[in-house]
Each structure stands twice: as structure tokens, then as C-alpha cells.
Amino acid sequence: MIKKLLLLSVVALGCQTTSLKAQDFNQYFTENTLRINCIFGGNANEQHIFVDNMNSIPGWYGRKTRLGEFPVEGNAQFEMRDHKTGKVIYRNSLSTLFQEWQTYDEARTSNKSFENVILMPMPKDSAEVTIKLKNNRRETVASITETIAPKDVLISKKGSHPTPYDVIHKAADTSNCINIAFLAEGYTETEMEKYINDVKIATDAIFAHEPFLEYKDRFNVIAVKSVSEESGTSVPSKGIWKNTALGSNFDTFHSERYLTTLNLKKVHDWLAGTPYEHIIILVNTDVYGGGGILNYYNLSSTGHKSFKPVIVHEFGHSFAGLADEYAYDWEEIPMFPLDVEPWEANITTLADFKGKWESLIKKGTPIPTPETKDEKKAKNKVGYFEGAGYRTKGVYRGVQDCRMRTNACKEFCIVCKNALTKLIKFYTGE
Structure with missing residues (x-):
């Protein structure tokens, strides 16, 4: 995250259970x-x-x-x-x-x-x-x-005249799926083709990662064409104010690279009447910025070279509430009290570790677990790796590297994959 802020087979019995829940x-x-x-x-x-x-x-x-x-x-x-x-x-x-x-x-x-x-x-x-x-x-x-x-x-x-949108990916069963809506921010009428292409790039990036690839047919993805009068986004520190669909800007909370929109009602007005639950906002700028907030939105700039890994990382936040797994010596943020277990599935203070990834850890694994330079061993070893949730000490992640830790890592770790899989099944009634 750019700035802090998170099978049962289809048999007759399973179908019958789903039907009863639908009746409820x-x-x-x-x-x-x-x-x-x-x-x-x-x-x-x-x-x-x-x-x-x-x-x-x-x-x-x-x-x-x-x-x-x-x-x-x-x-x-x-x-x-x-x-x-x-x-x-x-x-x-x-x-x-x-x-x-x-x-x-x-x-x-x-x-x-x-x-x-x-x-x-x-x-x-x-x-x-x-x-x-x-x-x-x-x-x-x-x-x-x-x-x-x-x-x-x-x-x-509201929503009797929905904003025009394109279907980017259709779920196998649109009556029982996870609905994602992209919104354009800072794209003018003449830039809608570019926006649709950016949506396709972002969608492909998300579905290139497990478990989203395995459960791709459970997602329905649309691109809502929220047209802006001006191209780009506002940069208050430079005196730049743009007339855009969602009124986004850098310098959120006086942090230069923090790109957000505070206009939640505008966001949902553009989406009213379209099939949506989870929101991804694409901002037409080449400056690195954005963020992801659980069931709020995922917002990312599209012109930066890190667009694809960032959009996936931020989706981990906005879709599943996964925590950031990084920490810096120069910016210790006490966001997670060390005597309280975080609710986020991919980090722990060990205050109440039960129900997270303890079943994946071999007996005798030391706390903290030492890191290794061997990429294969690092990828497969699950333990208590210290440094996560913006704290170098006292907060632990399950694996040495992960999409929720660095942009260089090409996949979610096993801990995050399990959390994402559990949530996908939750939303789709499995």
C-alpha cells in the first residue's frame, strides 16, 4: 500500500443448501x-x-x-x-x-x-x-x-439511468459472483479508449495471480465510463486543480505522493445502477500514487511503470483487508499495538495467533524466523518473519516475501493465498 491505513463439490446437497440460503x-x-x-x-x-x-x-x-x-x-x-x-x-x-x-x-x-x-x-x-x-x-x-x-x-x-459501462469479464454465474467495477478518473471523452485498455491491463494483472486465476469465473468485471472535463488529477502542492469526475488529488493529509479522493458520494453516484460491490479507481497520471482500503476503494495511477504490481497489491487491501507486510527503520508507525492481535489475516503480534497460519509452520521453527538468501527456500518456508505492519519489531508475517511486502515479488504468499481463497468462497456461498 502506498500509504498506511488492510470445495465442496456442486452436488445435489450443496445446491440444496445454497437454495435454502437464497430463500432466506x-x-x-x-x-x-x-x-x-x-x-x-x-x-x-x-x-x-x-x-x-x-x-x-x-x-x-x-x-x-x-x-x-x-x-x-x-x-x-x-x-x-x-x-x-x-x-x-x-x-x-x-x-x-x-x-x-x-x-x-x-x-x-x-x-x-x-x-x-x-x-x-x-x-x-x-x-x-x-x-x-x-x-x-x-x-x-x-x-x-x-x-x-x-x-x-x-x-x-438513484441509478435509473446508469453510467454507460463495458463488461470486461463476465462471471460464469452473474447471479452468484463477486462484482468489481472500475471507475475512470481524469480521463476525458477522447481518452475513454485508453481507459478501457488500462482496465484490461489491470484486470489481466489481477487474474495473473493465484488464487484469482483459479476462481476467475466467480468474478464479474465492468468498466464504468465516468468522463472527466479535464485530463489528469489535482496536485495542490503545485497549485494544480483539475475538474475531474471524482475530484481526486495528490497531497492527501499533506503527503506528497498520497493520491485519493474524499468524495465518496460522487464515487457511488457514478456507480449507481451498475453491477458493483468492490471498486477500483484508475487515475490518469504517470506519477506513482494511490492506496487500497477495505470495502472502500482501490485507487491507483495508471501511467507509472509499477502500475500492474501496485494495482494487485492494493486489491489485496481493498478486497480482503490484507495488511502491509513491510516496515522501515526510518518510519516506525505504532498502528498495531503489540499486546493486541490484528484482525488482518496475514500479520500477527502473537497475542492470539490461533486460527491464522500456525498449521503451516513446522514444529521447532524459531521466533523470529531467520531469513535466507536461497529464493526457493524463502518461497516455501513458513514461519514468524519479523517486520510487518509498519513495525520492524513485534509484528510478524508468515513468509519472507509476498506481493503484500514488495512490488518485486511476483505472487501472493501461501498465507495470503489462503486468506483470499477463503474470502472468495465466502462471497460465492461455498
Whole structure:
């Protein structure tokens, strides 16, 4: 990440189970999306959640099975309960730029607010939605509960005239797949052909990696043609401000290479009515920059020579919440308290290691595990390699090198592959 911030066979019995779960979805939900526009705000010591407004959007493109489970824990969570019974009928999680900003010095002396968007299936009847923010000790620090009345006239409708898009890769079963939507940022009308080509390059780069290659048919990929008035992106430190579709810019949090957009409602307005759940934003610039945030977005510049490895690395963050596995002596960031186990699947403080990759480690493997210059041994050896999550000491990764550690590594390590495979199966009801 450029800047810190994360088989059962298809037999009759399996099909019958999936059908029962689908019936559970149909019991509580319509084939529409409830979009809740929120404001997360505060400072380093206090956090607040406000509901801005709500939208109803045609089509639901998230999962229809395992609805009451979190795919991953995340730094923010939301759940929906049936109003009559109190039963949890949907759960999901995400991480946010607001929670990252809280770690900066600016948050100690000032308050700020950030747009956030939450997507849930539209309930048939009244329901309660609870939104929670968590700190790096995995403790809830803010919470709000809102009652949703599906027939409320103030839930505005969006997406009746979707932005034009091209289908880049069609899933084998579009009714049960993982929907990825690319968005163009800083591409003018005359640059749409270039944008589509960049989307194809990015898609091929992701599917060149396991386990995405093995499960390629479970993904549906589209390229949404969000046209900008001007080409490129804004660079505030140079006095450059561009009129672009998503209002992206470098210098986020006064960090020169940090390229983001804070305009989450714009992002989702462009996507309304298209088949999407996971978002990848391509920015038309040759300057290195971007980032990936769990169930928020993956944003990358397309003109830099590292475009392909970066887009894959950032997808590891935005799709699965995988943590960065690198650390630098010159920038120690205490993002992960050493007495708390990170929820991220690919790093550990050994505070509560159970359920991660302990089954892959040979008995007697030392802690920390020494690194080796032998590439073959390095690739196959699983252990406790110290230096991950922006800390050189006390945080461990499973393998010496990985796509989540360096751009030079050409694949995800076995620990990350297992986490990604588990999540793909989760989303597709296996």
C-alpha cells in the first residue's frame, strides 16, 4: 500500500443448501440496494457517526448467502436487524480514510469530517441498522443505530439511468459472483479508449495471480465510463486543480505522493445502477500514487511503470483487508499495538495467533524466523518473519516475501493465498 491505513463439490446437497440460503435472502430483502450516506467525524480522541441521507438503487450485487457473518472484521462494522424479531439479517465491514487520518498529528489538534457510503440489501420491512467504529485495539469507540422504513418517501431513488459501462469479464454465474467495477478518473471523452485498455491491463494483472486465476469465473468485471472535463488529477502542492469526475488529488493529509479522493458520494453516484460491490479507481497520471482500503476503494495511477504490481497489491487491501507486510527503520508507525492481535489475516503480534497460519509452520521453527538468501527456500518456508505492519519489531508475517511486502515479488504468499481463497468462497456461498 502506498500509504498506511488492510470445495465442496456442486452436488445435489450443496445446491440444496445454497437454495435454502437464497430463500432466506428473499424472506427479508428485495432485489434493490439501500445506500446509506454517512459522515464520520471527530479527532484523535473522539469519533462521531451521522447519517446524511439514504438512497434506493435498483439491483443488489452483493452476496446472498452467509448474510449474518462478517467477511472480515474491518475497522468499521455495520449490521441490520429485522425490526420485528431482532434477528441479524445482514453484516458487513470496511475501513475508512477517517480512521487513518486519526493517526496523524493533525487529528490531535483539530476536528474533521469524512464522507462514507454503506451498501446493504433493501429490507422488505422495517429494520434497525447499527454502524460501529473501532480503534486499533479492536474496541468500539462510536456507534449509532437508525431505523430504516423502506417506504419512507425521503429515501431518494438513484441509478435509473446508469453510467454507460463495458463488461470486461463476465462471471460464469452473474447471479452468484463477486462484482468489481472500475471507475475512470481524469480521463476525458477522447481518452475513454485508453481507459478501457488500462482496465484490461489491470484486470489481466489481477487474474495473473493465484488464487484469482483459479476462481476467475466467480468474478464479474465492468468498466464504468465516468468522463472527466479535464485530463489528469489535482496536485495542490503545485497549485494544480483539475475538474475531474471524482475530484481526486495528490497531497492527501499533506503527503506528497498520497493520491485519493474524499468524495465518496460522487464515487457511488457514478456507480449507481451498475453491477458493483468492490471498486477500483484508475487515475490518469504517470506519477506513482494511490492506496487500497477495505470495502472502500482501490485507487491507483495508471501511467507509472509499477502500475500492474501496485494495482494487485492494493486489491489485496481493498478486497480482503490484507495488511502491509513491510516496515522501515526510518518510519516506525505504532498502528498495531503489540499486546493486541490484528484482525488482518496475514500479520500477527502473537497475542492470539490461533486460527491464522500456525498449521503451516513446522514444529521447532524459531521466533523470529531467520531469513535466507536461497529464493526457493524463502518461497516455501513458513514461519514468524519479523517486520510487518509498519513495525520492524513485534509484528510478524508468515513468509519472507509476498506481493503484500514488495512490488518485486511476483505472487501472493501461501498465507495470503489462503486468506483470499477463503474470502472468495465466502462471497460465492461455498
